[in-house]
Each structure stands twice: as C-alpha cells, then as structure tokens.
Amino acid sequence: MKPATAALKLDIYLPATPQEFQDGMVSREDLDELQRNPPQWLADLRREGPHPRNVVAARLRISNSGLARAGITEALTTAQIADLAANPPEWLVQERATHAETLREQRRLEERKQDGTDKVTVPAKPAKAAKPARRQSPSSRGGRSPRR
Structure with missing residues (x-):
C-alpha cells in the first residue's frame, strides 16, 4: 500500500x-509488524507528535470539523495539544460542547432505531385521478373513416 494509506492506518503524520x-x-505484513513491534521512530512519533488532524481532534475531544472551524490546519505536537487542553480557549470549550451534543443526538437516534420506535409514519400519497377516456376515432368505432 502507499505510504499515505499506511500512515493513516498507523495514525501518524x-x-x-x-x-x-x-x-x-x-x-500488509510490514504494516502488521509495525503495529505489533513499532520501531523507535514510530513510538516517538506516536508519543510526541506531530499528530494528524484526526488524532488531534480525538485528543481534544472535538470533531475534525471543529478543528477546521477553529482554523487549526497544521499538525500539532503532544505538548501543543496538552497546552490547549490545560488552558482551553473559548473556541475549544464551544467545540467540545457542540461535539458532545452531536454524540448525544447520535446515541439517542441509535437507541431509537434499535428500539423500533424510529418508524416514522409517512402519510400515503393520494391516489392519482383517473385520466378521462380517450376519444375514439370514427374508424375504431366502426364508423366511416375521416375525410382527407
């Protein structure tokens, strides 16, 4: 696989x-080996960063979209993430609340779906009115054919 795909699977930048x-x-064998026995560079990268956006978002407990709305486009190190978590700016507090609300709503919908109460009754469409019968030509009625 391409290095970008492997990095994505390893959650590294x-x-x-x-x-x-x-x-x-x-x-795939190399990837499995990297996951089972990470070399020093991989262990250091996972511990200290820089981390990709999905890892940064997860560590800050916000969504990837929340990072984008905050203008965070670059990879952050573990120290930068820890500093943001220790002294959360207003945008981070707001994004955490938004993310928590979104997760609650997703759980509620999933529970509702599992309970079977998610069935929303949609009113039936009204029946289409019958089209008026088409006028038959004189020849099809057994009469004389039209003039030409």
Whole structure:
C-alpha cells in the first residue's frame, strides 16, 4: 500500500515519518509488524507528535470539523495539544460542547432505531385521478373513416 494509506492506518503524520517510509511501499505484513513491534521512530512519533488532524481532534475531544472551524490546519505536537487542553480557549470549550451534543443526538437516534420506535409514519400519497377516456376515432368505432 502507499505510504499515505499506511500512515493513516498507523495514525501518524506522514511528513514526520522517515524518508525511507515515505518513499517505499508498505506491504500488509510490514504494516502488521509495525503495529505489533513499532520501531523507535514510530513510538516517538506516536508519543510526541506531530499528530494528524484526526488524532488531534480525538485528543481534544472535538470533531475534525471543529478543528477546521477553529482554523487549526497544521499538525500539532503532544505538548501543543496538552497546552490547549490545560488552558482551553473559548473556541475549544464551544467545540467540545457542540461535539458532545452531536454524540448525544447520535446515541439517542441509535437507541431509537434499535428500539423500533424510529418508524416514522409517512402519510400515503393520494391516489392519482383517473385520466378521462380517450376519444375514439370514427374508424375504431366502426364508423366511416375521416375525410382527407
């Protein structure tokens, strides 16, 4: 697989990886080995960062969209994430509340779906009015054919 796909599966920021990882292809066996026995560079990258957007969002307990709304486009290190979490700016407090509300709504809808109460009755469409019968030509009625 491509290095970008492998980085996504490993939850690491591709530009921060070693050049040989970025240049080569990664087999499924290599990926499994990296997950089971991460080399030092991978362990350091996971511990200290920089981290990709999905990891930053998860650690801040907000959505990826929340990061975008806040203008956070670059990868953040673990120290930067910890600083934001320790001293949350107003946007982070608001995004956490928004994300928590979204998750509550998703859970509510999922529970409702599992309970079977999610069935919304939609009124039936009114029957279409019958079209008026088409006038038959004189020849089809057994009469004389029209003049030409």
